[in-house]
Amino acid sequence: MATDVVVPTLGESITEATLGQWLKKPGEQVKADEPIASLETDKVAVEVPSPVAGVIGELVAAEGDTVNVGAVIARITEGGAAAASATPAAENKTEVAKAEKAAPAEPAAAPSGDAPSGEESGSEQTLSPSVRRAVLEAGLDPSKIKGTGKDGRLTKDDVLAAAKAGTAKSAPASAPTAAPAPAAAAAPAASGGRKEERVRMTRLRQTVAKRLKEAQNTAAMLTTFNDVDMSAVIEARAKYKDLFEKKHGVRLGFMGFFVKAAVLAARDVPSVNAKIEGDEIVYHDYVDVSVAVSAPNGLVVPVIRDAQDLTVAGIEKTIGDFGKRAKDGTLKMDEMKGGTFTISNGGVFGSLMSTPIINPPQSAVLGLHRIEDRPVVVKGQVVVRPMMYLALSYDHRLIDGREAVTFLVALKNAIEDPTRLLIDL
Template sequence: MTTEVRVPTLGESVTEATVATWFKKPGDAVAVDEMLCELETDKVTVEVPSPAAGTLADIIAAEGDTVGVDALLATIAEGASAAAPAPAAAPAAAPAAAPAAAAKSVDVMVPTLGESVTEATVSTWFKKVGDAVAQDEMLCELETDKVSVEVPAPAAGILTEIIAKEGDTVDATAKLAILSAGEGAVAAAPAAAPAPAAAAAPAAGKDIKDGPAAEKAMAEAGLSRDAVTGTGRDGRATKTDVAAAVAAAKAAPAPVAAAPRAPVAADDAAREERVKMTRLRQTIAKRLKDAQNTAAILTTYNEVDMTEVMALRNQYKDQFEKKHGVRLGFMSFFTKACCHALKEVPEVNAEIDGTDIVYKNFVHMGVAAGTPQGLVVPVIRDTDQMSFAEIEKAISEKGRRARDGKLSMAEMQGGTFTISNGGVYGSLMSSPILNPPQSGILGMHKIQDRPMVINGEIKIRPMMYLALSYDHRIVDGKGAVTFLVRVKEALEDPRRLLMDL
């Protein structure tokens, strides 16, 4: 016996609805009054219960279809034979699935994200469902508020399911995907691969219109269509999708800029491009603003004659690289000079903890590095105990890892002082912002020939402006100026570094 499932009464003056979501699929057993699907009108969302117990035999109106009152939605097979259609369909699929019986499912989990990091955003999938993958081959990339994390395949096989899609936020214990590994895994690929293509094909061929209830909900919530991920047929947005987008917006970090955006002309808006900030960029913005709101940041300036450092570097750079396998740059000189100055002015190397000042009897130097994802500050530990060669090797290695997005959480924690070199980008002078909870940051700038008065004569010298931003709550002006003068003296006469002067 077959029972028809029809569109219920939708309400006064409502003549049609859109099928938003099917909760059951053909072959599923259903109970009386169990919810089969959800319809959306321009006023309400209507749930359609099952009029009888049995098996859902056929779905007539698919997700996204517009139906009138009393239209046929589906049919239900009742009685003792109701369960028969499901087993009957199984043998047809069995031959294709049989070779995969020897394969086993392997879960792809979120890797360890690091201390205090509880969630990440899936930024990029390098593989799609149906692709063959080798063990340790990169499957996807996650973004946390500090670093990018690559996720390797735990085994060789076929990527059979992607659970966390690009843009999804996942916690530290979440499952990202499922692999089919072992014998027979390759045979499962042809069956799995067409599914995404088939689902995407209709969307490419026609204009997709969301359900009226979804459109109304988006208008009421003030959401743009781009902010809602549609899960209905052909990617249509449903009222449930809009509710999820609203909830996600409320849970997201507060926007960095509180000021409302100025009105934009329609023709200008059509030429704009809106790109969501990465988690790393959001965290950078928040931390920099927090630093301004918390610390009493003041900047003092000086300039340094780079003649002696450049001469020393030019004299020994070939021998240095030949012996140590790394180029001799200016960063090791500045790092050494800062370590010496920090010993004399320890408050620049300290931090405030409540009502206490914590003095660090060591120097963990943060070296700011620009990457395609944003500014990161890897930390080189115990630089006050390192040689020029060790410093250069550490800076080179950390810089490379930063650009490749492979820095670990531990490599960016615990810094006591930071050096930022804006000169590599051509900056002549700037005021760097503190990297909390540190109390000092040195800004290096472009080396530029300028006329200087030397012993009563005007000479052309390679000069660099230096900027020290410091937390005036803990560092007085005298200490800040003294620190910067000591750095200047050490660089203008590098022999002082050798003699610890």
């Protein structure tokens, strides 16, 4: 008996998704609740579990297809043995696309002794588009890289780490003794031709592009800068990080300090934590901070709820959990919704300065940047201090320049004197 696999409910107001990746192929055995496909929605990737134990039969949809909630994407034969040769058109289309991307410069006819094993071929099939592209660009052998993602799957970070370490290099293919004419004709294009690759935007990237452009078209955006001396926070972190991690089970970072400082500054300047709705201004008596964290498919922005009620330890635990689950692809829809203020830390990637874009309907976003030693004047003396540039982008329709500067100064004062965070000053 065949059981249909349908697209599950994806959350409020979400009616469709993109089939990002098949995790199983026709003829493979699956267990009940074992993930068989990955869907990309406007916000996160969602895995589709098998409703029953059995064998993958027909794949109704192909990777890259747009599928509606409730639509059938595959069928599973319960307890039976499906014929792997009966591969449907959707699977054929997926395999052809993968073959074209996975071996663009391979000879047309490789010697029989160089054929990949079934295990290596299987691992190739489970690579996501972004991971596959990173593997090709770095010239690595994915079978030699240890995956840290869910069920041991490779993530983009795994590939980048292997490339940086210089491991898992792909062995060059041995040239056949008598290359056929088609391969010889293709050689000039492979060695000297300029290449282009056309990759369909993920649904997440489409949504990000749409919302960011919407912000530029709607808000009167302006960015105000300041800098902050990180000496006190660095000293406090160095002094207490071991005790902090031992007690709370999480590392003490800088984001905990900045989230607390932003909450404190937002009390003085409530418009930074407000939004425009029609011809009204909506003020919040709570601060839900959206924090950008890195995921295999790009940055995602989960929300720290009621940040005003959390300690630095509570904030660090929440951010650490978000980061781990972002890499595993297990963040939930509800964790990505809402938010009254955003903090984006481009400094972890080496950014010196930027003008972040507002995340509608929010009215402000704080950009953090890298810490570097710079000469500054302190009490008439030129000294070297670890400095960071801060950038506050805001909707000038709601927030005046005076308010933006006041917010940044309050945040700067709290970071340069962390005692203010303890006494609510």
